[in-house]
Amino acid sequence: xxxxxxxxxxxxxxxxxxxxxxxxxxxxxxxxxxxxxxxxxxxxxxxxxxxxxxxxxxxxxxxxxxxxxxxxxxxxxxxxxxxxxxxxxxxxxxxxxxxxxxxxxxxxxxxxxxxxxxxxxxxxxxxxxxxxxxxxxxxxxxxxxxxxxxxxxxxxxxxxxxxxxxxxxxxxxxxxxxxxxxxxxxxxxxxxxxxxxxxxxxxxxxxxxxxxxxxxxxxxxxxxxxxxxxxxxxxxxxxxxxxxxxxxxxx
Amino acid sequence: xxxxxxxxxxxxxxxxxxxxxxxxxxxxxxxxxxxxxxxxxxxxxxxxxxxxxxxxxxxxxxxxxxxxxxxxxxxxxxxxxxxxxxxxxxxxxxxxxxxxxxxxxxxxxxxxxxxxxxxxxxxxxxxxxxxxxxxxxxxxxxxxxxxxxxxxxxxxxxxxxxxxxxxxxxxxxxxxxxxxxxx
Numbered sequence: 001x002x003x004x005x006x007x008x009x010x011x012x013x014x015x016x017x018x019x020x021x022x023x024x025x026x027x028x029x030x031x032x033x034x035x036x037x038x039x040x041x042x043x044x045x046x047x048x049x050x051x052x053x054x055x056x057x058x059x060x061x062x063x064x065x066x067x068x069x070x071x072x073x074x075x076x077x078x079x080x081x082x083x084x085x086x087x088x089x090x091x092x093x094x095x096x097x098x099x100x101x102x103x104x105x106x107x108x109x110x111x112x113x114x115x116x117x118x119x120x121x122x123x124x125x126x127x128x129x130x131x132x133x134x135x136x137x138x139x140x141x142x143x144x145x146x147x148x149x150x151x152x153x154x155x156x157x158x159x160x161x162x163x164x165x166x167x168x169x170x171x172x173x174x175x176x177x178x179x180x181x182x183x184x185x186x187x188x189x190x191x192x193x194x195x196x197x198x199x200x201x202x203x204x205x206x207x208x209x210x211x212x213x214x215x216x217x218x219x220x221x222x223x224x225x226x227x228x229x230x231x232x233x234x235x236x237x238x239x240x241x242x243x244x245x246x247x248x249x250x251x
Numbered sequence: 252x253x254x255x256x257x258x259x260x261x262x263x264x265x266x267x268x269x270x271x272x273x274x275x276x277x278x279x280x281x282x283x284x285x286x287x288x289x290x291x292x293x294x295x296x297x298x299x300x301x302x303x304x305x306x307x308x309x310x311x312x313x314x315x316x317x318x319x320x321x322x323x324x325x326x327x328x329x330x331x332x333x334x335x336x337x338x339x340x341x342x343x344x345x346x347x348x349x350x351x352x353x354x355x356x357x358x359x360x361x362x363x364x365x366x367x368x369x370x371x372x373x374x375x376x377x378x379x380x381x382x383x384x385x386x387x388x389x390x391x392x393x394x395x396x397x398x399x400x401x402x403x404x405x406x407x408x409x410x411x412x413x414x415x416x417x418x419x420x421x422x423x424x425x426x427x428x429x430x431x432x433x434x
Contacts, residue, residue, distance in 0.1 A: 042417070056282060058278035069299075070263050
C-alpha cells in the first residue's frame, strides 16, 4: 500500500470505519511508514482530547419542563399521583444541585436555605399550573387575594406592556415567614417574583446564573425582591427593571 | 413531513420509552450548536416537542440520530426565525473559554479548557460534525443521516473539520509547530 492511500485511511481507521480486510492492510502499511504512524498518533490524541471533555447532561429543570409538556398532552388522571412523586423527586434533586452550586456563588447576604426555598417556590409555579393559587392577570384580583393570607400588602402589577404578563400569585414560606409570590410569564418561561417588606434603600439587582437558570436579588420601594426564572441574566434584568418602573410609578 | 395527528396517551408513553432517553444527547448537541445554556434548553425542549409531533412518522430506525437531526433542523429554523447568523463566538458573550461547563473545565485544567474553547470557536459546519463523531460517537452512516449528506461528504468534511480544530488549537497555544501531545 502506498503512502497517500495509507494517509487517506488514517481517519477511517481511528473512527473504526474500515472493514476487517482494510484494517489489516492499513496496519501492515503502517509498519513501514513512520509518517503515517505520526499522523495516526496525532489523530488519536485529538480524538481522545475531545472525548475526555466532561459531558453536560440535560438539567433537571429541562427534564421537568418537558415532563410538563408531555403530561399536558397525554395527561391521564390515574397517573397523576405517580407523576407527582416523580416531580417531587426531580425538584428535590434540582434544589440540591442548585443549592450546592450557589454556595460558591455571589449571593451576598443570602442564606443557602433561602435560595433553596426560593428555588423550590419557583419549581412549584414553573412545573405545574396548580402551583399558582390565584390565577389572574388582573392585579385587582391578585392583590386583594393576599389580604388575610399574609401580613403585608405586596405591590402587584401586570407587566404585559413590558413583555411580562401577570399569571397570578401564591403564598410561600421563606425562612418560616409567609411571603407573597407573584408569577409572571415571558414567552414559554415563568418567573417567580418573591417579595417581602425590608428596610434599607433601593439597590440595583445582582444576578446569579446557574444551569440556564437565573436569580435576581434587589430591594425596591421598601421590599426585598427575589426573581427566579429559567431566563438569561439579561432578560431577568429587564424583568427587574420593569418591576422597578411599575413600583416607582405607584408613588 | 405530513401534518401530524395529535399524539394520544399511548403515543406519548411510547415516546417516553423510545425518544426521551436521548434527551441528554439532544441537549448536549444543542449546547454545542447554540453555545449558550439558556438557548440550548429552549432548543432541546422545542426539538423534543417537534419530535413528539413527528413521532407517528418514526419507523423504528435508530432513535438518537433521528432526534439529533430534528435538533439540528429546529436550530436552523430558530435561527432563521430570529434572523440570527452563526456569529463568531466572541460576539455572543464575553465569557472566556466557553465549553459546556467552563467551571468544570477550569478545574480539570488548561487542556480541557483549551480544547473546549477551540471547538466552540469553530464555524458551525466543522463544529457540528466533530460533536457528532467524537462526542455523540455516531458512525459515518448516522452522521450522514443527521446532516443529510452522502457518506463520502461526511468523510471529507470531517477531515477538514479536524484540520481546522488542530489549527485552532495551535493558535490558542500560541506556539508554532507544536504536537497535540504537548497539551
